[in-house]
Amino acid sequence: MTTPVDQVSALAGAQGSADWPLMDNYGARSRTMVRGEGVYLFDAEGKQYLDFTAGIAVCALGHSHPELARAVAEQAHTLIHCSNLYLIPQQVELARKLTALSGLDKAFFCNSGAEANEAAIKLARRYAWSRGETKRTRIVSLPGGFHGRTLGALSITPKPAYQEGFHPLIPDCFTPESLSAVVDAIDERTAACVVEVIQGEGGVRPVPQDLLRDIAARCREQGALLIVDEVQTGVGRTGTFFAFEQVGLKPDIVALAKGLAGGVPAGAVLARAEIAQALTPGSHGSTFGGNPLAMAAGNVVVDIVRQPAFLAHVRQVGAYLASRLRPLVAELTGAGLMWGFSVPDARAFVARAAEAGVLLTAIGEHRVRMVPPLILEEAHVDEMVARLQRAGLL
Secondary structure: OHHHHHHHHHHHHHHHOOOHHHHHHHHEEEEEEEOOOOOOOOEOOOEEEEEHHHHHOOOOOOOOHHHHHHHHHHHHOOEEEEEEOOOOHHEEEEEEEHHHHHOOEEEEEEEOHHHHHHHHHHHHHHHHHOOOOOOOOEEEOOOOOOOHHHHHHHHOOOOOHHHHHOOOOOEEEEOOOOHHHHHOOOOEEEEEEOOOOEEEEOEEEOHHHHHHHHHHHHHHHHOOOEEEEOOOOOOOOOOOHHHHOOOEEEEEEEEEEEEEHHHHOOOOEEEHHHHOOOOOOOOOOOOOOOOOOHHHHHHHHHHHHHHHHHHHHHHHHHHHHHHHHHOOOEEEEEEEOEEEOOOOOHHHHHHHHHHHOOOOEOOOOOOOEEEEOOOOOOHHHHHHHHHHHHOOOO
């Protein structure tokens, strides 16, 4: 009897053809992953890979983590979904944890980073509107930023290749040509400025801390809100629960997703109480957002990651990873377990790395990203370096 995996493997050569049932927006995919354990993935042929992609910075606790798997299974046997027509206790529990960790007051739950950024944009504009500032509609973002692929999030993601064919985008979204021009772009018409502490899709490049502080000060001067996009950097990825902690920022709104529920779709928007009150009943919502299954997963992930010893481990192993890579690669940048480096051909490098049993991500023509599970050990770093060196990549 053929299994679904056998069927997919048999059809793999037909990807992109007329009888292939999936849209071609991801292009052809040469590997079929069927199982995960810790920091390893296994494909349909049984080949083992060190996973330094982690579902694109999602699988914070790695694969098949026993506590996470147990919580998801128990919740699935109890209640998967009931909608936000009813109070969901797991939402309240997770909201209390995230607001305490962030220093903010209120939480809204959705399903992804793009949704979180969409909600953050809506919240910023509605907050201005609720104060009678109807002309304060501009959303300023940074060159090199990435905030998602839905239309609003795409409008503040200044990458022409992503925006091609989707115009007109939403109005009053503005990205200056250079980082140095961002501060001056924030004026009395600005509802909010959206920043990443480390630009993940922009090459894993930290935004200069002085600039981030200047942006925050300018927002205060002009009455604009500061939105920090922690979709990729949050939930311990950089060695603190939120990356903004390392810069001393005090955001008005935070967008969160990716690692929040360890692979179960979940996103969140956190905000100061004064701002959150702008979302009155019926003004925004999400059918699946904050459902019991996702919240059960999120509570387990946050309970583990927020522990000081766990975050110290991320910093320690991240520093070790950087120390091993620094003599071997060019332009290494990042923090915690989020690193990027430059190569002549990123796609070719990633393809050869996969053949050697290491999964990486190409972000642009010349940049490679490493975002392994946060449970990574130094021995795994050594194993990764050894595999890439045997392949002649380092």
